[in-house]
Amino acid sequence: MCKPPLLDNQATHADEADEPEDLQTxxxxxxxxxxxxxxxxxxxxxxxxxxxxxxxxxxNELPDLRTPNTLTALLLLNGFVGFFEDMRAGDAVAALKVGVF
Incomplete structure (x- = not known):
């Protein structure tokens, strides 16, 4: 198998291994x-x-970041929607129980 020619600014791994680096220095x-x-x-x-x-x-410290009002509003909305969805799911389960018995 023939190796491709190297350009002047390219080096092989073998070339790099020939020059060990002194890590302490x-x-x-x-x-x-x-x-x-x-x-x-x-x-x-x-x-x-x-x-x-x-x-x-x-x-040397980062400034305190305040929570944007839109993020706070979205979190509150998410909480309300989740609460009402759980309440509706509970009502649906109760209706199913009545229908089964």
């Missing part, structure tokens, strides 16, 4: 990059820097 490089991006040291932010960032950016 990759992890350290990634950690260093994140520390540089966040402008912090190995021990994290100092108390003063954390307080400054808290004042500048606020707390």
């Amino acid at each position: 990759a992890s350290e490089d990634s950690a260093l990059k994140h520390r540089l991006d966040l402008q912090t040291g190995e021990d994290g932010l100092s108390d003063e820097e954390a307080a400054r960032r808290l004042l500048q950016h606020g707390r």
